[in-house]
Amino acid sequence: MAGIKKSISGATAAHQIIPSQPISMSADKFLFSCLQVFVLFFQWARSSLLSTQSRLSAAVPENARLEPSKPVSEEEEGRVLGKPAPAITPRYSNLVDPSTYNDLGLCSSLPLRVHKFAHLADKGALRAQEDWKRLVGPIRNFTGCLSPRFNGIAVAVPECIPERLEIVTYANEFAFLHDDILDNVGKEEGDHENNEMAAGFGSVLNPGDNVKMSASGKSQMQAKLILELLAINEPQAMVLLKCWEGLVKGESGSQHFNFQRLDEYLPHRVINLGQTFWFGIITFAMGLTISPDEAEKANNITDPAYATLALANDYFSWEKEYIEFKQNPTSDDMANAIWIIMKEHSVDLEEAKKICQDKIRESCEEYVRRKREFERQATGKVSTDLLRYLSALEFSISGNVVWSQYTHRYNFGKPAVKENEDTDDEGAKSDDSKTSLNDSTDSTVVDVKTTATSGLLSSANDVLMTRTAKSLVGPILDVQLPELPDKVILSPSRYVKSLPSKKIRHHAIDALNIWFNVPEAELEVIKEAIDLLHNSSLMLDDIEDDSPLRRGFPSTHVVYGISQTINSANYLYVMALEMTQRLNSPACLNVFIDELKRLHIGQSLDLYWTANVQCPSLEEYLRMVDYKTGGLFQMVAKLMAIKSPMAGRVPDLSNMTTLFGRYFQIRDDYQNLTSEEYTNQKGWCEDLDEGKFSPPPNPLPNHKTQQHQTPSHAASAPD
Structure with a gap:
């Protein structure tokens, strides 16, 4: 990962940066x-x-004057005048033009943002798939975060710190792959899968318990993921791992309850969806530190947000889950809001979907109302990180609703998502995001109608020029071939x-x-x-x-x-x-x-x-x-x-x-x-x-010194 620092050789204690000379x-x-x-x-x-x-x-000339100063933005003016800043000042994302997507009226009051570097999210998803194929087994009919238009994490956590975006998406893709196993096996085997993953987290969270990880390929992936997370920020990674452990332990033994009413099902679904897991994902991705007490205070505020996410997930995944339910001979019931609404209200599928849509809208509006009221009362009394987390949940709702309409995970009968390729047509090491690089500089609003994908590659044919009939007949002898474009070298x-x-x-x-x-x-x-x-x-x-x-x-x-x-x-x-x-x-x-x-x-x-x-x-x-x-x-x-x-x-x-x-x-x-x-x-x-030298920590002597035992700090190119 880009965020993992190179350590200085030798001991890593504080004495390394203390000068050896007075x-x-x-x-x-x-x-x-x-x-x-x-x-x-x-x-x-x-x-x-x-x-x-x-x-x-x-x-x-006498009438020459200096140009007037650049107008100060409302945000800058607020900073100067001491006005409260918004919980999240977008830094890593662009606002998506609302005219370019349809939220079905489910979350119209919430903006949609996409990460400027969504190609890093694509890279993480593809790397997880490749590791799974290599260590676990073939992937059939699977789609995770990738979609032809948006990467799920790029729109659900658009303010993720860029150096963490790849590993966060890798983690989410790994969770998707694990979840698909649970959807296609019986209760006993599902419990085994969850217990194996919980043991992997427990070996790190509770090392004194001598919990041993499995030697399976999935556990190897899990161990690699855990090491990468800990290397970036250990305290925040431990929060994510604890939340993830709670999710898989909660799922174990509870896959197929026979719910009859939506109000009975929804609390279970929120836990099963991964309320605590998503808390861990957001806080790690954005570098937030929220105390358990503050998190507990916010539960009453965030309940409608997670209900919105759970209902939206059930709404968009209905077809996928129903097919899996019919194909699984061990299943006699479904854990899906549409299914439960049909049973509870004795209505057909279309009517159940309408009721579910209404529930999504209601819970979304309720979350926005509770959040605004909490911000009004609690600003100055709670941490900024907690307020940032509450705002991030709004992005998660809109991002999930829009992404769900495009992902092949929930949409069948569409062309399969393209397999991994090494470079894009501009030379990026992984799939590049047309909305992330090209559109990030000139405008903060992205017209996604002009961008075909969130980061999946356009084919090489998009770069190569159309060949003339003459070159098709004898390209080797044709010395009048078109000039090569400079797009790749300039990217x-x-x-x-x-x-x-x-x-x-x-x-x-x-x-x-x-x-x-x-x-x-x-x-x-x-x-x-x-x-x-x-x-x-x-x-x-x-x-x-x-x-x-x-x-x-x-x-x-x-x-x-x-x-x-x-x-x-x-x-x-x-x-x-x-x-x-x-x-x-x-x-x-x-x-x-x-x-x-x-x-x-x-x-x-x-x-x-x-x-x-x-x-x-x-x-x-x-x-x-x-x-x-x-x-x-x-x-x-x-x-x-x-x-x-x-x-x-x-x-x-x-x-x-x-x-x-x-x-x-x-x-x-x-x-x-x-x-x-x-x-x-x-x-x-x-x-x-980097082991460099410069005046601030250790003013340089006026005479030439050939050698110091300990490297200090030096000049690097200023921005």
Whole structure:
């Protein structure tokens, strides 16, 4: 999994990150030194501005004004003014256009959201199926989370942390496979299957009981799943495992009760559906921590939500369950709301379905009402995680209702879901989601009518060009074949470009242009060239640092693979060179080549010090930063100076851009250690895991030190 960190070799105790030498500079002195650098920087910038102001004024029209500031969103305004934020501010999902799906009027008040990276959910489902085939046996007529339009987990838990999405879907697919066994065996064999799974969870939850796991293939899958969950977040994984154990223990011995009334059946169905299991899935997927006391308080609120999920599941799975019931000679009754309504009210199938629909609507509306009332009364008295869980249940209801209409699990007579393929038509390592990558950048509302699947692959024929009659006759001799598209090679770069960004370099270019006054067309060329180089460096840097996250999302190589990502990053260099050529200036090309060489030299030293556990001097560290981080800023200033009509009237800005690069890198290193936002996006003190060096935890000596026993922390590419 992308979220599993690489451990530092040797002992994993706290002493690993304590410097072996006495700290030569306190944190206060270090920050004061940084402040001195910034003061010098701004004094220099101010004097330069004043000295050129009179000359620049002639070039700037009197009526010129700065562009108005960007409007603040309602969410940002609430944060500034101290207004309460919504329980869930969507971060990992897109809102689906309601005109593109039909919820049958069952949950019209609830929005439908789909995960931006649904292809990771598809990957988890397909991996579970492959493991089952390899370890347990053939899969016949099975469909789990996958569907031609949405992945079940991608819409039921759309705010799942991306690095957990694959394993959460794997777990749910495993549960589906286990559930299908129970639907096709008798009570005694079903109890055995549940007891075997409960023993697997018990061996982890209660190790002192000496519970032994079975050696069956299913138990091997279960053990592998448990290890992956624990490696990501052990406390939250233990909650999920405890909830799952409760589900299978509750199911054992209770598969075929002869219910006569819906109000008798529904509490049983809610437990059988997996109320506690789904609580564990949501809290683990979203990284929520909810105390048992709080969870108990919320039960009265969530009962209608789970009743809605149970009734909707029975409604959509009726045909599947009825066929299985008729084919199972040991079954004499059905545990399905439609069946019980028919018996209780003496009505036919169609009337029973209408009654069930009404019950679904009523319970959904009741949950929304109870949730809103609870939020009004309890806000500030309960944890934010509990409120997030209650909001997540709304997404689960709408996601389940819409997904159930498309999944072949409940819809028969439709083409089978396509088997696993290794890559999609854009080069992702697993099935790619057309709604996840392509639509995640430009809009927060997805028109799913234009996207055929949630993540299942379009065939290779969608990528290959239609061949002409001539090429069909003799393609080997035809030298006029169409050009290959660049869709595959650009997909990794488009992915990293789609990730959230503050556009610092664009702002810096716009600020410098107050002095340089570069024409707009050439300014856009410079911005594009810098963007290409920056995105390339992000992809390569994450590979070289073995970093699983970038800006809170899976790194590019995690999604597309290392080889494809390297190839795409190299292609961006070519595109950046091509873009620089458009400036029609040999001097610009020379600047581009010189600074690109410096960027790579700086990165080489960073990698060398880390690999050889060699601590640089402060001067060496700063020089590396000047090359690696300051290089792009230097390139920007030099390219703008060459294309500026103010030639000779703007002073050399090299010192300013050098200091700005140092500020940018040192701030980034410090944020890595102290910023909660940085921790959420890259992981806590991630650079420490990478064995790098930098000033904050261990100010570097002014003399060259050849070797340190313990690696500390270093500069990694800022966003």
